[in-house]
Amino acid sequence: MSDKTVKSLLTVSHLKTHFFTEDGVVKAVDDVSFHINEGEIVGLVGESGCGKTVTSLSIIGLISKPGKVVDGEILYEGQDLLKLSYEQLSDIRGNRISMIFQQPQTSLNPVFTVGEQVAEVLQIHRGMSTKEAWEHAVEMLSQVGIPSPEKRAFAYPHELSGGQAQRVMIAMALIMKPNLLIADEPTTALDVTIQAQILDLMRGLNKKMGTAIILITHDLGVIAGIAGRVAVMYAGKIVEQSTVETLFEDPRHPYTKGLINSIPILGRVKNRLEVIPGVVPNLIDLPQGCAFAPRCEARTANGLEICAEQMPDMTPIADGHEVRCWLYTDQDKPSPKKSL
Amino acid sequence: MHLDTEHIAPGEILVEVKNLVKYFPIRGGVLRRVVDWVKAVDGVSFGIRRGETLGLVGESGCGKTTLGITMLRLLKPNSGQVDFAGVNIYDLNTEQLKMMRRKMQIIFQDPYASLNPRKPIGESIMAGLNIHGIGTRHERVDIMLDMLQKVGLEGYYAHRFPHEFSGGQRQRIGIARALALQPEFVICDEPISALDVSIQSQVLNLLKDLQDEYHLTYLFIAHNLSVVEFISDRVAVMYLGKIVELAAREELFSHPLHYYTQAIMSAIPIADPKANRQRIILEGEVPTPINPPSGCHFHPRCPLATQECMLEEPPFLEVKPDHWVACWHIGLDIPVNSQLEEMPRER
């Protein structure tokens, strides 16, 4: 439901990021388009290796050789991030757009205290004095739920548990009050009770500070509990996107349907789970046509020849609901309207 | 001493763990003296019934894997015993132990690490058969090909090496290897957590089918409660080296009695945005099993904790038929306090 008062914050259009390796070209991100509005939480969900991390690294300009953004546009507050200089981008990164990663411990510098690391962000971007920055850092550590922050600020990363280290990462990411946080599997390495704490914290900060969040995960459960809209990725492409309610109630893409039906859900005991046959494809020699075609039972059931020949475009099927699948795409029209 | 299982009817106890304790020493100083102990398994007792799947859930580091491998006598316990068909497996001599290894098998989390990279997978599957001198070479090959087919792999794969397979296929190979010896009891240690999401249900269904076909008894270790609910007949919940609750699946999931069980049930993300449930956010960190908290190990994170919980360990009691709990304050309803809230539905 597009509310006319919401403002789009970031719009990714037809992004292509490829890795030119010895074995061949890895099309890690291949024609990805989505947007996120101010204050919104958008989920990016997909299996390992489908291009979620490469998508987020492309947004913050951290793709390095042999990788390259080969096409597309990333509009953030009206400017194309792909056209900015390194300095301009550095200024936005960590200041207006922040990112947190799966392994919090390894993203922190082991030889500095966590207080110093959080404070440093302010010294760099705001030119604050050491003392002032430290005070702000302690305040931020308290906001992310670090107990006795004035003491814990003196701790080194190895002295923190995984959950606390992730809280520190969130404090560092949010201290500049960015309007966009990209969280890449922020809870995957954590235990379930600690995951619940971190997701709760992110929900709270989104509400309180209005930070928009792109949450990347392979866990449909995490998405269901936190996101407003979701994009499902498969083999470098978004194959379906909609509101979270629609995605779980009325999934349309055969992959999304298969995935939702194949996971056990607490409280809904079944005797057997549904199965997606076959294996996740290698991104180097992707089949021609729809990447899901070799595993797709809907294709065989509907006798769709075209799936193996040509990749379908993203096709709107309802307000705010798009699918990349020949079941919903008119084969006669040369190319349906490309939409965001 | 024999390991005959014929006298054990389905539903009767096949494997019984009695007060099992496994500590790992932490050494320090120049003399490498023992300075501390990791209390990985700290006095655990339960039985597994013939033909059932007992699920074992708990957070990382709570001792699940140590319990599993100690139960197979791959580690020596500090005290306690494990009876297989009524016989304490730690009392077996070499010959008997060899027999036991045929009957008790394990499937690991990381199928890649547990397969020999330089051996064609057919050889790996047959290794156990060779060791036990089962059949002629020809018969062994037949068993191997049969197992491959059972786990959904074509026979010609037998000549290929582990690196040529995907994670899901490797896990099938691990399953074929474990089942080639026709075991009666199989420990599945996180068998799907290293697999792609879209592959997990293939392996879960396969494990169920094989159980039906070969009347297997499983101990299924996992951290994912939804998976455990799907596969198990009964479920045990582990926290810091102890089993805190054990009951039949429906009973445990509809009437969890331990606060920790209630908390993990409410914390697990459910793939349904409409799921409306109580959300208990446990405070504090998962403590380490090095010098675990006194009394009830869970007391520092438990809102119900009293003096008693701090001082004395609660006994593991059968509070209802076939529902076991270790808690001083069971039966108390979840307190209505600031910790509880309806699941936030902000968008």
Ligand SMILES: Nc1ncnc2c1ncn2[C@@H]1O[C@H](COP(=O)(O)OP(=O)(O)OP(=O)(O)O)[C@@H](O)[C@H]1O
């Ligand atoms: N530096 C690199 N060189 C070559 N290929 C790469 C590089 N980085 C990523 N890739 C490839 O790009 C594809 C997408 O990777 P990406 O890390 O984005 O996946 P992901 O969806 O984040 O997976 P995960 O869930 O495992 O984190 C993979 O096939 C990966 O092997």
Ligand code: SF4
């Ligand atoms: S385009 Fe064809 S192969 Fe791809 S998901 Fe749709 S029906 Fe299946």
Ligand SMILES: [Mg+2]
């Ligand atoms: Mg990733």
